[in-house]
Amino acid sequence: MTPPIFVADHISKKFVDGRPLQALLPVSFQIEAGEIVCLVGPSGSGKSTLLRIMGGLMASDGGAMWFAGQPHRAPNPAIGFVFQKTNLMPWRTVLQNILLPLEVQQKKVTDADQGRATALLAAMGLGGFEEAYPRQLSGGMNQRVVLARTLLQQPRLLLMDEPFGQLDALTRERLNLELLRLQAAERMTIFMVTHSITEAVLLADRIFVLSERPGRLAEQVVVGLPRPRTLAMINTPAFGAVALHIRGLIGEHGEREAEPTQSSF
Amino acid sequence: MLYNMHERQIELRQPAPASWRRWLRWLGGHLAALVAVGGAIVLWAWLVEWQQYPPFILPSPARVWQKFGEMASAGDLWRHIGATLAAIAGGLAVGVGAAFSLGYVLGKHPRLERLAAPYIVASQSIPIVAVAPLVVIWLGSGLASKVAVTALITFFPALVATVVGIRSVDPDLVDLMRSLRATRGQILWKLELPAALPIVLGGLKLSVTLAVVGAVVGEFMGASAGLGYLISLGRGILDTPLMFVAIGLLVGIAQALYLTVVLLENRLLRWQR
Numbered sequence: 001m002t003p004p005i006f007v008a009d010h011i012s013k014k015f016v017d018g019r020p021l022q023a024l025l026p027v028s029f030q031i032e033a034g035e036i037v038c039l040v041g042p043s044g045s046g047k048s049t050l051l052r053i054m055g056g057l058m059a060s061d062g063g064a065m066w067f068a069g070q071p072h073r074a075p076n077p078a079i080g081f082v083f084q085k086t087n088l089m090p091w092r093t094v095l096q097n098i099l100l101p102l103e104v105q106q107k108k109v110t111d112a113d114q115g116r117a118t119a120l121l122a123a124m125g126l127g128g129f130e131e132a133y134p135r136q137l138s139g140g141m142n143q144r145v146v147l148a149r150t151l152l153q154q155p156r157l158l159l160m161d162e163p164f165g166q167l168d169a170l171t172r173e174r175l176n177l178e179l180l181r182l183q184a185a186e187r188m189t190i191f192m193v194t195h196s197i198t199e200a201v202l203l204a205d206r207i208f209v210l211s212e213r214p215g216r217l218a219e220q221v222v223v224g225l226p227r228p229r230t231l232a233m234i235n236t237p238a239f240g241a242v243a244l245h246i247r248g249l250i251g252e253h254g255e256r257e258a259e260p261t262q263s264s265f
Numbered sequence: 266m267l268y269n270m271h272e273r274q275i276e277l278r279q280p281a282p283a284s285w286r287r288w289l290r291w292l293g294g295h296l297a298a299l300v301a302v303g304g305a306i307v308l309w310a311w312l313v314e315w316q317q318y319p320p321f322i323l324p325s326p327a328r329v330w331q332k333f334g335e336m337a338s339a340g341d342l343w344r345h346i347g348a349t350l351a352a353i354a355g356g357l358a359v360g361v362g363a364a365f366s367l368g369y370v371l372g373k374h375p376r377l378e379r380l381a382a383p384y385i386v387a388s389q390s391i392p393i394v395a396v397a398p399l400v401v402i403w404l405g406s407g408l409a410s411k412v413a414v415t416a417l418i419t420f421f422p423a424l425v426a427t428v429v430g431i432r433s434v435d436p437d438l439v440d441l442m443r444s445l446r447a448t449r450g451q452i453l454w455k456l457e458l459p460a461a462l463p464i465v466l467g468g469l470k471l472s473v474t475l476a477v478v479g480a481v482v483g484e485f486m487g488a489s490a491g492l493g494y495l496i497s498l499g500r501g502i503l504d505t506p507l508m509f510v511a512i513g514l515l516v517g518i519a520q521a522l523y524l525t526v527v528l529l530e531n532r533l534l535r536w537q538r
Contacts, residue, residue: 055444074446081444087437091459091536104445104455133536 003069004030005157005189006054010063013049022214023049026063029208029217031157036183036190038200039208042250046215047193048084051161054191055081068156077105080155084162086142088134088149094121095130098149105153113152120148124178140171147175151182160192164199173231176202180229197250201242202229209249219249324506329513332506346514348490351408352480353518356415361423361472363416365465368427369457378428389421393479397486406487414486415479419472426468430461463537466530473522477515 010026024046031037041047052058054065056075065072067079088097098117099109121127124144134142143164150158164172176199183190194200200207207221223242225233233239306326312318313325320328336342371378397414404410434457442452484493492511499507 052440057440057443075444077446079444081441083437083440085437087435087441089438089456089459091462091534100455101445104442104447104451135536 041210080150352411355412360416360419364423372431411483414483418479422471430464
């Protein structure tokens, strides 16, 4: 068996800005290569904090992390990031935006890169929009551009912070399926923070449930549904059972924010 | 097939007007401006005719034009225009250059800005005409003092714009650059500069028009060349047409500078439209 691609050992975070605030209690977990893991929990449970620490954007107060067998602290180009807000540069065209990571990392963008970028855009239904500016596109299309930008880096681990949270339900469904298809094709590992229990169950192999602040891993739930996943599965009893179980876990630890299972779709 | 549909959608959202219509609209906009200027000149000529003002009170447009012709053919005028342009160019380079660098630092370090802000604001509360004589005493009546006064007056708007511009950089984009392990230089060139540019160019519009004021104030305080010097000279010998020629040229320079920034905006900020 191959070693896990990502290991977190007792990482934690306390903010000391005025009153000290324990955002994240020490958490430990591992992620296997090729796995999709979703992280759910009430708001303020430190989900984004955990993700930023995993991405190396924020230092952990203690503990250690390993990525692909190496000690991991700083941002790593092999770890792709998709944030909640579509963070495209408005002054760059779609093509220029998705080539940015390559520009930053290898200084020179080759014709082969351009070709690869154009092909990827076409595969994601964005063909013909290479020269458009982000403000000319819809929210869903822009989030797809963000996804394309991250995929072009060919990351081994994709960290996603509520990537589809601001999209309408239909677009969200479509992008979920697209993500599943891409993940299967590229054998990527995905770790995604989400508010939606349904989204988590639909996508994940395992679901981490984070308790209310200070964040603590309440449980790791294995989703036993077969792959490939389809939208039709949402209405099966097996799917409902997993969703209900997670719903209960979050309920135990604070009802505040988590949405009812079906409302997000 | 599907994608073609999308493309058409974009075109619908931003309908390109037929070129002749766009041209007509452009002409319409500029025609109004031309008519306004022409009307003002006619009114001015009529006023002089009607009231029979002597030229040292209010010269007629024809008289001013004639004066301009005389000065241009004498060749002296170009030296004065050159001196003022040099003061403006030098002052802008020094003032705006300093504002960009300091503004960048202050924009990145809010604590430093809080420390520096009172001094910067205080420096702006002293009228430039009060400072200019001192500058002339310190730097002499040559080009250096004009450049300094111009630099002083252009500094503030460019500084404020740069600070605000750098502050406006989307923190999510900073995260993105960090997650890509961008160097400081890459963050500056690929993120901070383009992000701050719209606001910086707005400040630059103010700075370039103020630069004309700065150069004239500097030249008032003691100079041997320049359009400000000509105005000062004209006042002394009651040569009002001379003053009008100099003022007209200053207006022209200010317009040209402003227009340059506007053209720069149109070019660099195409993505905003």
